[in-house]
Amino acid sequence: MNGGDEGMDSDLDWREAVKRIVRKEMLRAGVTYEDLARRLELLGERGSAASLRNKISRGRFPAAFFLKCLNALECEQIRTK
Numbered sequence: 001m002n003g004g005d006e007g008m009d010s011d012l013d014w015r016e017a018v019k020r021i022v023r024k025e026m027l028r029a030g031v032t033y034e035d036l037a038r039r040l041e042l043l044g045e046r047g048s049a050a051s052l053r054n055k056i057s058r059g060r061f062p063a064a065f066f067l068k069c070l071n072a073l074e075c076e077q078i079r080t081k
Helices: 011-029 033-042 049-058 063-072
Strands: none
Touching (some): 011 063, 033 049
8 A cells, every 4th residue: 555564553443444445435425334235246345335334344254345535436446544
C-alpha cells in the first residue's frame, strides 16, 4: 500500500487496513451497506446488509471478496489516505 508496509506488523494491522479501505471507498462512492449488498449480489455474492457490515467490520475475508467489493464500488485505484 503506497509502496511499503511500514507499521504493518500484525494480521490485525492488515485487517484494520482492509476494512478501512472498503469503508473509505464506500464513503467516496456514496454507497450504503444495503447498496453494496445489492451490487455484490449482481457479482454472485449473496448476503444481507447486516452480514456484510459484520464481515467488513471484522476485516477477515478472502481477497476475492475484497476485490468484488472494490469492483462493486467501481474503484479503479486504492487510496489509502
